Amino acid sequence: xxxxxxxxxxxxxxxxxxxxxxxxxxxxxxxxxxxxxxxxxxxxxxxxxxxxxxxxxxxxxxxxxxxxxxxxxxxxxxxxxxxxxxxxxxxxxxxxxxxxxxxxxxxxxxxxxxxxxxxxxxxxxxxxxxxxxxxxxxxxxxxxxxxxxxxxxxxxxxxxxxxxxxxxxxxxxxxxxxxxxxxxxxxxxxxxxxxxxxxxxxxxxxxxxxxxxxxxxxxxxxxxxxxxxxxxxxxxxxxxxxxxxxxxxxxxxxxxxxxxxxxxxxxxxxxxxxxxxxxxxxxxxxxxxxxxxxxxxxxxxxxxxxxxxxxxxxxxxxxxxxx
Amino acid sequence: xxxxxxxxxxxxxxxxxxxxxxxxxxxxxxxxxxxxxxxxxxxxxxxxxxxxxxxxxxxxxxxxxxxxxxxxxxxxxxxxxxxxxxxxxxxxxxxxxxxxxxxxxxxxxxxxxxxxxxxxxxxxxxxxxxxxxxxxxxxxxxxxxxxxxxxxxxxxxxxxxxxxxxxxxxxxxxxxxxxxxxxxxxxxxxxxxxxxxxxxxxxxxxxxxxxxxxxxxxxxxxxxxxxxxxxxxxxxxxxxxxxxxxxxxxxxxxxxxxxxxxxxxxxxxxxxxxxxxxxxxxxxxxxxxxxxxxxxxxxxxxxxxxxxxxxxxxxxxx
Amino acid sequence: xxxxxxxxxxxxxxxxxxxxxxxxxxxxxxxxxxxxxxxxxxxxxxxxxxxxxxxxxxxxxxxxxxxxxxxxxxxxxxxxxxxxxxxxxxxxxxxxxxxxxxxxxxxxxxxxxxxxxxxxxxxxxxxxxxxxxxxxxxxxxxxxxxxxxxxxxxxxxxxxxxxxxxxxxxxxxxxxxxxxxxxxxxxxxxxxxxxxxxxxxxxxxxxxxxxxxxxxxxxxxxxxxxxxxxxxxxxxxxxxxxxxxxxxxxxxxxxxxxxxxxxxxxxxxxxxxxxxxxxxx
Numbered sequence: 023x024x025x026x027x028x029x030x031x032x033x034x035x036x037x038x039x040x041x042x043x044x045x046x047x048x049x050x051x052x053x054x055x056x057x058x059x060x061x062x063x064x065x066x067x068x069x070x071x072x073x074x075x076x077x078x079x080x081x082x083x084x085x086x087x088x089x090x091x092x093x094x095x096x097x098x099x100x101x102x103x104x105x106x107x108x109x110x111x112x113x114x115x116x117x118x119x120x121x122x123x124x125x126x127x128x129x130x131x132x133x134x135x136x137x138x139x140x141x142x143x144x145x146x147x148x149x150x151x152x153x154x155x156x157x158x159x160x161x162x163x164x165x166x167x168x169x170x171x172x173x174x175x176x177x178x179x180x181x182x183x184x185x186x187x188x189x190x191x192x193x194x195x196x197x198x199x200x201x202x203x204x205x206x207x208x209x210x211x212x213x214x215x216x217x218x219x220x221x222x223x224x225x226x227x228x229x230x231x232x233x234x235x236x237x238x239x240x241x242x243x244x245x246x247x248x249x250x251x252x253x254x255x256x257x258x259x260x261x262x263x264x265x266x267x268x269x270x271x272x273x274x275x276x277x278x279x280x281x282x283x284x285x286x287x288x289x290x291x292x293x294x295x296x297x298x299x300x301x302x303x304x305x306x307x308x309x310x311x312x313x314x315x316x317x318x319x320x321x322x323x324x325x326x327x328x329x330x331x332x333x334x335x336x337x338x339x340x341x342x343x344x345x
Numbered sequence: 346x347x348x349x350x351x352x353x354x355x356x357x358x359x360x361x362x363x364x365x366x367x368x369x370x371x372x373x374x375x376x377x378x379x380x381x382x383x384x385x386x387x388x389x390x391x392x393x394x395x396x397x398x399x400x401x402x403x404x405x406x407x408x409x410x411x412x413x414x415x416x417x418x419x420x421x422x423x424x425x426x427x428x429x430x431x432x433x434x435x436x437x438x439x440x441x442x443x444x445x446x447x448x449x450x451x452x453x454x455x456x457x458x459x460x461x462x463x464x465x466x467x468x469x470x471x472x473x474x475x476x477x478x479x480x481x482x483x484x485x486x487x488x489x490x491x492x493x494x495x496x497x498x499x500x501x502x503x504x505x506x507x508x509x510x511x512x513x514x515x516x517x518x519x520x521x522x523x524x525x526x527x528x529x530x531x532x533x534x535x536x537x538x539x540x541x542x543x544x545x546x547x548x549x550x551x552x553x554x555x556x557x558x559x560x561x562x563x564x565x566x567x568x569x570x571x572x573x574x575x576x577x578x579x580x581x582x583x584x585x586x587x588x589x590x591x592x593x594x595x596x597x598x599x600x601x602x603x604x605x606x607x608x609x610x611x612x613x614x615x616x617x618x619x620x621x622x623x624x625x626x627x628x629x630x631x632x633x634x635x636x637x638x639x640x641x642x643x644x645x646x647x648x649x650x651x652x653x654x655x656x657x658x659x660x661x662x663x
Numbered sequence: 664x665x666x667x668x669x670x671x672x673x674x675x676x677x678x679x680x681x682x683x684x685x686x687x688x689x690x691x692x693x694x695x696x697x698x699x700x701x702x703x704x705x706x707x708x709x710x711x712x713x714x715x716x717x718x719x720x721x722x723x724x725x726x727x728x729x730x731x732x733x734x735x736x737x738x739x740x741x742x743x744x745x746x747x748x749x750x751x752x753x754x755x756x757x758x759x760x761x762x763x764x765x766x767x768x769x770x771x772x773x774x775x776x777x778x779x780x781x782x783x784x785x786x787x788x789x790x791x792x793x794x795x796x797x798x799x800x801x802x803x804x805x806x807x808x809x810x811x812x813x814x815x816x817x818x819x820x821x822x823x824x825x826x827x828x829x830x831x832x833x834x835x836x837x838x839x840x841x842x843x844x845x846x847x848x849x850x851x852x853x854x855x856x857x858x859x860x861x862x863x864x865x866x867x868x869x870x871x872x873x874x875x876x877x878x879x880x881x882x883x884x885x886x887x888x889x890x891x892x893x894x895x896x897x898x899x900x901x902x903x904x905x906x907x908x909x910x911x912x913x914x915x916x917x918x919x920x921x922x923x924x925x926x927x928x929x930x931x932x933x934x935x936x937x938x939x940x941x942x943x944x
Contacts, residue, residue, distance in 0.1 A: 035780075042781050053797050166923035168873065170880050171895065171916035178909040188905060242443035248399045249438075250431035250458045250507070264448050279786030283877070286789070290881060291899070301789075302881055305796040317793050321785050328784055340491040341447060359676075 102315035107307040112315035123296030134223035142231025164225030173218040173291035235266035347373040352409035365391040367571035380562030388571040431458040435508040437518040445492035452488040498529035570615040570625030577651035587653040680932025686925030694739040701733035723910040741890035745875040750867035752810025757817025765825025795883035858937035865930035891915035
């Protein structure tokens with residue numbers, strides 16, 4: 023296969039990045055004043071028996087390099103210890119949270135990409151016209167808007183209208199209802215966080231799509247298409263649009279960090295029980311194992327998303343496919 | 346037959362207005378290869394784009410007429426004009442490197458005019474594309490390739506195949522061989538000759554390179570500063586050039602057999618932002634006279650419809 | 664011409680640039696004269712809890728009875744301070760890393776770019792939150808954390824510029840006439856990179872202001888000093904939003920949007936004046 027070197031390079035790079043993240047994660051949590059054992063004692067939730075157990079499991083009384091080796095192995099198998107607060111394995115706390123985050127993140131991201139792609143393309147095509155000005159203005163404002171502020175404003179509006187849930191994933195008691203009622207209850211809870219996250223991401227995607235399409239529209243092959251007699255919509259959608267998508271795809275990968283930031287703050291504002299909300303509560307509970315596990319899983323997710331985006335890019339762009 | 350009458354095309358920029366084509370007249374007979382020669386900024390590309398009305402958004406045709414087989418294309422509705430593009434008139438662009446869509450295969454791009462204009466189904470269009478590519482000397486192995494996998498010469502052939510697939514009556518080729526090696530240049534020129542002979546297509550060959558154009562063109566027009574300088578039979582313009590600018594151009598052609606130092610035309614090309622009144626070439630002309638400052642661009646008409654746009658011409662003949 | 668003077672001479676024709684500078688200048692003035700325009704001591708509590716906006720309290724009051732208008736005026740200072748200093752740290756780091764990486768190439772470039780790519784992939788905001796939570800988000804820490812993690816973009820851009828400038832004839836000439844590397848780098852290459860650096864710096868300020876507010880909002884930043892993020896933090900943790908107290912959070916959010924847009928405009932004006940090809944708005 024001719025694209026093996028490309029895949030191989032990306033794979034090696036992703037693996038190295040994951041290693042680096044594990045190292046960073048190890049160092050970060052040793053920046054804390056005091057050694058890890060005294061930290062354990064500070065946690066009111068743990069009994070001394072549990073502390074002794076944790077100490078031996080993570081080799082906390084051993085030399086640093088042994089601690090690192092243990093930490094490394096544990097990271098690879100997803101063992102981050104016991105949550106100080108929930109007193110359950112960190113993975114038990116985090117895995118459902120990740121799922122909840124994805125339920126919010128994936129549709130919001132897709133919606134934002136779709137909307138951004140189309141309005142960005144229209145904006146570029148009608149450059150300098152009224153439509154362009156409006157789309158650009160709205161996108162810029164949304165881009166410059168703190169997620170938590172936008173979310174809060176939507177909450178204020180929702181309360182004014184009434185009947186729209188502004189907190190959590192389900193109403194109290196909803197879980198005992200039948201599937202349909204439960205699902206509807208879930209959807210109504212999803213509405214505001216989804217709108218918030220979509221709008222926040224939409225701004226940036228639109229601006230990037232517009233800029234990328236403006237570049238494409240000045241390319242010679244667009245004039246060629248015009249000279250062939252292609253209609254405006256054919257030029258825009260058949261020739262310009264696919265080429266304009268390329269930078270967007272790489273942006274979607276890079277901006278996964280931005281998406282994560284957006285999803286975290288959305289979750290915090292709406293008390294959506296995802297990874298962002300878990301991180302937020304872990305900070306306040308000084309629940310370091312959860313914080314560490316959450317950080318690891320978030321960063322790994324981003325690396326994998328990037329890795330995946332590289333494939334998509336390679337698939338769309340024939341120039342990369344054969345490199 | 347193409348008649349261009351008093352054509353004015355201007356570009357608007359933040360610094361002011363530029364008249365790239367400024368009151369230009371030209372007649373081009375059907376079935377010929379017509380060379381349009383000038384240095385960059387002379388307005389030759391703008392003229393080519395005006396015929397198809399695919400000027401960039403900053404440019405407009407301000408006045409004048411362009412009659413192509415009797416129809417004034419400056420008056421056509423955009424929807425009508427679109428039906429002409431790629432069907433009656435097609436164009437091959439400067440720098441074929443970038444004139445192909447990097448994300449579409451060769452066959453898709455060559456077949457596209459058929460899909461646009463004839464509503465042909467895809468398989469049939471692709472079949473025609475294959476025939477056309479063979480016609481320009483490209484084999485079947487190229488069909489599914491992407492532009493970045495082709496050499497410059499191959500890309501240029503693809504672009505030509507795409508331009509002739511609808512058998513247009515007029516083909517405009519803008520610097521079709523720039524950036525190609527000499528051998529490929531000659532091949533492409535031969536191809537143009539063949540297209541003219543086989544299909545009777547009129548070809549306007551736009552180039553800065555007079556020798557290359559003279560190799561295939563039947564007639565040539567020399568442009569300078571948005572206006573005509575000299576028009577005539579290709580051989581005649583090269584061997585018996587009358588206009589000081591044309592003479593300068595010919596003197597500046599390097600002769601591989603001679604070690605003589607090339608004498609180019611001194612000075613900078615005229616600015617089209619605030620062009621001087623009278624002859625555009627005045628500042629750089631070695632034979633200028635005061636009356637050139639009021640020259641009205643009435644051509645001297647010699648034998649063989651050889652036109653010279655120079656005030657001093659008759660004076661020098663004496 | 665010196666890039667800065669050429670920028671200034673063309674600025675007047677750039678509406679975007681003028682609006683950007685106008686917004687930024689207004690906020691700087693507000694920050695400076697906050698004590699004069701604030702009708703109340705922003706820290707002074709009163710019995711007038713959670714008052715609607717009125718002529719007495721333009722932006723209303725908070726749960727402590729503090730005047731929100733005065734708080735917002737004083738709250739302009741920290742975002743501007745953190746924004747500019749953190750951006751300075753980030754841009755200097757990015758500039759130096761980009762210059763060395765691009766100019767010397769080879770193994771140094773390889774190492775620096777691996778590190779840069781690593782920090783581009785790891786979501787910066789998450790890392791900043793975690794570090795702030797771990798070491799404490801004092802003012803200095805927040806500046807260093809934001810600055811120290813925001814340089815990769817600048818480094819990348821500068822590096823790619825240096826790679827092309829390095830090939831320009833005048834640099835080749837300078838090299839052959841025995842100019843020292845550091846000399847060439849700062850004398851010949853740096854001035855040509857500066858326009859891009861300015862554009863990046865303006866964006867960095869916008870990002871830093873944004874990030875600072877976010878860190879303070881979730882409580883890992885400096886929550887004792889007044890800032891827009893700080894006002895929103897207290898609005899949130901006191902549950903005023905879900906209690907329908909609409910006026911509390913509106914002004915700081917609008918100010919952040921305005922100031923961010925101001926710096927984005929500034930960046931756009933740098934880009935469009937120095938590189939007209941990118942003129943887009």
